[in-house]
Structure formats: C-alpha cells, structure tokens
Amino acid sequence: MDWTLEVVVVPVSDVDRAMDFYANGLGFKVDVDQVVTEGVRIVQLTPPGSRCSIALEQGLPVAPGQQAMRPGSLTGIQMCVTDIDAARAELLERGVDVSPVQHVGAKGWEDGPGDVWNSFMFFADPDGNGWTVQQAPAPLPER
Known part of the structure; x- marks a missing residue:
C-alpha cells in the first residue's frame, strides 16, 4: 500500500490574507476555495511542481483526539x-x-x-x- 503526503494544514488567522500571500507571494496555484457550509471554508493551494498541497481552513471542527493549532x-x-x-x-x-x-x-x-x-x-x-x-x-x- 502506498502512503502519500498530499495535504498539510497551515493554521492561519485570516484565510483571505493567507491565500493572497501563498498565491501571489509564493506563486502557489489555488485549487479549491469553497465555503462548505456557513462559517466553514476550505482553501487548498499547491506549489508549482508539487503533488502536496496546503490547506487553509476556517471553522472546521478539530478531529477527535486532536488539539487545534494556533495560527503561526x-x-x-x-x-x-x-x-x-x-x-x-x-x-x-x-x-x-x-x-x-x-x-x-x-x-x-x-x-x-x-x-x-x-x-x-x-x-x-x-x-x-x-x-x-x-x-x-x-x-x-x-x-
């Protein structure tokens, strides 16, 4: 069985500001910018040439047994x-x-x-x- 690293969650305080930094500052491609439900938004960006993306999340609940990461x-x-x-x-x-x-x-x-x-x-x-x-x-x- 292959195990691939595909997404790294990056904790941020302002999704729009972070998306601007990663897309315009670093040149990452915006793959997803979706409001899942009211108050829950996911933005996924991928560096050029990479299969692994980053996810900027707002409002998602923390997985059972895990603690929320602080922005930064x-x-x-x-x-x-x-x-x-x-x-x-x-x-x-x-x-x-x-x-x-x-x-x-x-x-x-x-x-x-x-x-x-x-x-x-x-x-x-x-x-x-x-x-x-x-x-x-x-x-x-x-x-």
Whole structure:
C-alpha cells in the first residue's frame, strides 16, 4: 500500500490574507476555495511542481483526539528547489521577506551556500508559520 503526503494544514488567522500571500507571494496555484457550509471554508493551494498541497481552513471542527493549532504555530515545513538563488530572487521580486541563503557549518547556520543538499533559506507567512526552502539536486532523467 502506498502512503502519500498530499495535504498539510497551515493554521492561519485570516484565510483571505493567507491565500493572497501563498498565491501571489509564493506563486502557489489555488485549487479549491469553497465555503462548505456557513462559517466553514476550505482553501487548498499547491506549489508549482508539487503533488502536496496546503490547506487553509476556517471553522472546521478539530478531529477527535486532536488539539487545534494556533495560527503561526507551524514550523519546519520544507520545500525543495533545484536553484535556490533563482528561487530566492523570485520570492524577493514577489515581495516575500526571505532570508539570505545559508548552510549548516561547524558553528551552526552560516552565510552562503553549502555543498549538495546544504543550501537553505527561510521565510514566514503573515501569521508567522515558518518555512524552509532547501536546494536539492535535479532528479536524474528516467531511462
């Protein structure tokens, strides 16, 4: 049986503001913007080239046995790109406040790119949900 990660719920305080950030700031495609019933709305967006989407929800009840996440409490969400400098330039052009490219070195986070798999940048959405972007090598073509 395949288990695929398809949707990550991102807790936000203002769905419209968050949708604008993810669609216009990051270039995510709006897949769904639906009012399910009065007071319940789901917005689903997908990063270019990804199968995994994010969901911005308003008014949905919390699943049994779980606790609601506070807006801005999600950290460590990570996306990968094959050209981190180009990705950073695109985010800056779209008005996203993104960190310089950094890598993990002997003293922790250090400025500049590192070796393969060791170049990162960071940003947060308007609620403070933290994102990491990592440079990954381009996949090899299938034979």
